[in-house]
Amino acid sequence: MKFDMDYIAHHNALTETNPYFKLFLTIVLLIVTLAIDNLYFDVIVFVVMSLVILSIAKIDYKSYLKFLSLPMAFLVITCIFLIFFFGKGDVIYETGIWSIVVTTDSWHYGVYTFMRVLGCLPCLGFLALTTPIAKIINCLRKIKIPKILIEIALLMYNTIFIFLNEIDTMQKAQESRLGYHSYWSSIKSLAALISIIFLRSLDKSETLQYSLDSRGYSGELPVYEPRKRDD
Structure with missing residues (x-):
């Protein structure tokens, strides 16, 4: 099945919902998710917004997974680099390869970066998959972007x-x-x-x-x- 985000945005149960409300909700959730330093909150946001996309907007789960696949691939690669090549602190794992180790700081950076971005992805997906690009652009123009x-x-x-x-x-x-x-x-x-x-x-x-x-x-x-x- 070919992924067509523009077609999905025009054919879902929330297409005609007020685009300003969806844009406002997305921005608020993104800010809150990035501001709150809590892994449980990130998981809750991911689960709730995914349920909204799949159950309320009635978007096919295969299309949703395809939407998540590309950013998730970049996210995993980025977090692997954070875990193995950045941060200081006590060593918690030694790879035995070129002195590459995992430290407490690097593990914290990698895990928290992964969870925060994971919480933000369905928020962006909610806007992108339920709102046609023309309406999003019009909203941005109206709020003086x-x-x-x-x-x-x-x-x-x-x-x-x-x-x-x-x-x-x-x-x-x-x-x-x-x-x-x-x-x-x-x-x-x-x-x-x-x-x-x-x-x-x-x-x-x-x-x-x-x-x-x-x-x-x-x-x-x-x-x-x-x-x-x-x-």
């Missing part, structure tokens, strides 16, 4: 999904040619995929600039403003 930040966010959002689609297409092409049938062929296919994506990124950025110029881009992107319903 600087235009340059809104434009960067919009361009990044658009570019990310363009490249996700490119990666999906190229992976399928490689799989059809048995590009991942063995370990070494997988390594070569992955290296080729990364190099092609880098070249495509340069090409797409130039194409995007030409597209903006041809449409009279003057330094400001128009933002969609949803119509108010007549009750």
Whole structure:
């Protein structure tokens, strides 16, 4: 199943819920989760917001897991580096490799960083998976967020999904040619995929600039403003 966050944001039980309320709730939960130094609170936030996404918003659990998979991968890698390469204090574990050890401080940094980010992920997921990007951008514009930040966010959002689609297409092409049938062929296919994506990124950025110029881009992107319903 292909992950399409934009489609999910338009087709869930909370799509029509007030976007300002969802944005406010997300910001408050993020601030509180980062401010409170309590692992139990982080777990509670993760569980409660996950239940809201799955039970109230009625988003498929596979889509939710796909949403969590990429940031979780980066989170795990980051926390491993924190645990083994940062912090001081008493040594609680010796790896026996190049004097790499785990100390009390590094363990604390790694665990608390992991739990805090874990608590924040479903908060962001709640906003991203239940609110279309057009409504989020409109809310940011209404609360006077600087235009340059809104434009960067919009361009990044658009570019990310363009490249996700490119990666999906190229992976399928490689799989059809048995590009991942063995370990070494997988390594070569992955290296080729990364190099092609880098070249495509340069090409797409130039194409995007030409597209903006041809449409009279003057330094400001128009933002969609949803119509108010007549009750």
